[in-house]
Amino acid sequence: MSIPSKTISTANPKSSNAHHNPPTRLTGAEIIWATLVGEGVTEVFGYPGGAILPAYDALRKFPIHHVLVRHEQGAAHMADGYARASGKVGVAIATSGPGATNLVTGIATAMLDSIPMVCITGNVSSKILGTDAFQEVDITGITLPVTKHNFLINRAEDIAAAIRYAFQIATSGRPGPVLVDITKDAQQGSAIFDFAAAKPKAYRPHPMLRVEEPGLAEAAELIRNAKRPVILAGHGVIQSGAMEPLRSLAERAEIPVALTLLGLGCFPASHPLNLGMMGMHGEAWVNHAIQEADLLIACGMRFDDRVTGTTSTYATKAKKIHIEVDPAEINKNIKVDVALVGDLTEVLEQLLPRISSRGQGGREGSGWLKTIETSKGACAVRDIKNLPDSGHLYAAHVMHDLWRITGGNAIVVTDVGQHQMWEAQYFHHEQPRSLITSGGLGTMGFALPAAIGAKVACPEKEVWVIAGDGGFQMTSPELSTIAQENLKINIAIINNGYLGMVRQWQEFFYEKNYESTPLVSPDFVKLADAHGIAGRAVRTRAEVEGAVQEARSAPGAYLLNFMVAQEDSVYPMIPAGSALHEMIRRPGKNPLVESPDEV
């Protein structure tokens, strides 16, 4: 085996010195890993199989830690969670056929949320490609609509360039997942490996990016003249690292900031200008502020249907400025007046000098802020967290206490459903990348594997999984991965015995016909125990704090099974097809009373 010793340098697993290696003949399998090392990859998530075996055979020679998953969907979600927590590219590996198709849900999840990810799959030998060979599937065809780009590689000499190009595509512009499918004979063949020579062509920005003087001037003018402006901040703020310029804009022009689900954390929850989450389960005052606004400044968000309600009635009084890196998003859902198409940080930095400070109360601005404050009214104090302990346990208690006890300093990884919305409402995020959740695709089963990825990326961080009893069971075998990797991950299952969000829709829109939503689950504490993971059930509010502390101080992973009110619903809610201001509000008689008089 003619591997240069530098490539094998396991002494310092963090070193990525492949750039300095002289061109050397390596097998295709070795080239895969050497290229990943060169790209700075230190951890990958995967599952071996026939068509990717040559690559696995070569793995031990390289300073890369491989996390063995229990299902390839988990590998994709882990790579995704890794990327969301760290901002680096996540890498997932799978074999051909079912290994590759199992990745698809995870790839689509990353695509919808614009997550930089590289998936490497093995495929059958190029000689039998297209013959329906054992475990052969056209994965580049299957993933075409859910990847930013993909490659089918059947020669060892093409592997390095394809993987390097994949990294460039995954991270540039609007990020996204890229799949590299490599045939078995390409892995078994050999080629001269020259990392530097495999560098892709210089990144070519989208030709329709456009931030020009007239647009900037017009945007500044609109901001200057606005009486009731609202900033809509989304995932793009975090992706672009635009937290500081966003904050400067908000503070300088005294503009309140509403956040999308994926934007939570991009603007501190405790900031006086933070309105909170907008959209289907956003607080009433947030959505009212948007509907009443005369100017919306959309920053790195795409007017998803979950934040607009019906588009025809959306913010009709407002002029709209859209700052966005993807030209295909302009005027897609909502027609805008000014489009500044470019990297958010760069655009905001060009825009900021044109915005004069409003600090001296020049704007009626303060009047607008007061109006919003007034519209919060009773809602602001109505909260369940202010209620005396009735002994009953509600999900909101759990979220509030988790936030309180962790000081908001944890990375929280949520699944999809009611608990996801309660988390967004009651856990206040001060920092970007502190909430990891599947927003676009809404993938149940995301939380547990994504949390593994987040913990591998940020081992020093406190990581919490919050999942429902339904979604948790979709990927619960990954508990074994936690055990095998000996990861300190805390798991909170919000267990209401239903597929809760679907039940809620049945309650509101299908006359309480609870068809196929009641759910029998295993004893999750025993399930954890079977994996060597400690845990306990929590049934009353009084137990929450102790249980959370117990989980945090436990040396290893810990599972808390919160048995919460079964038929609780997420309020407020905009029914699908309704306008943003047509919310279903918390019913007065609900145990979660709304007005302070009822307290």
Next chain:
Amino acid sequence: MLHTFVAYVEDKPGVLTRVASLFRRLNINIISLTVGRSERNGLSRLTLVCEASAEAGDRIRASLFKLENVLDVDDIAGAPAVTRELALIKVAATRHTRSAIFELVEVFRARIVDLTAESLMIEMTGVESKIEGLIQVLNESDSRILEICRSGKMTMRRGHHTSGVLRAMGAGENDDAVTDESRTVEEAAAIEPE
């Protein structure tokens, strides 16, 4: 409205699928698509015609640009441009019925490119309406059309136009602007036995 996009794409396997898949996903029917080599090595040029709302043009163009294999996209929209289509039409014709067809071909400035005892083949280049016209007249005459093969539309902007994108790529030094005249002169050679 009808949109006409002209794109330069990499000449590689699977590129057409990516382009076509974009329209499939948007549920837009491709009315016409022609692809062939371009003046640049390794790049194919395609002309794609589809029906979509007026506002959709920018978004389709932006989405096409997002495809890694697509290097340039031009939305011809209402700009001055030359559009042509090629048609091969095989007509049943004998010694006795040929001459009428020859006359038609002459009038339409088409040409005969194949001739047998029972049939002949007409090659015609022109705008869509002209080709439709010839087909209609053939149908209305006693001739029986055996086969029609149409290329779909090819479009090129008039004047000295080179895409800014391609210029920025360092390509595009083929600056001999092709004038309309040189494109539209159609010389109908009578018979071209092959």
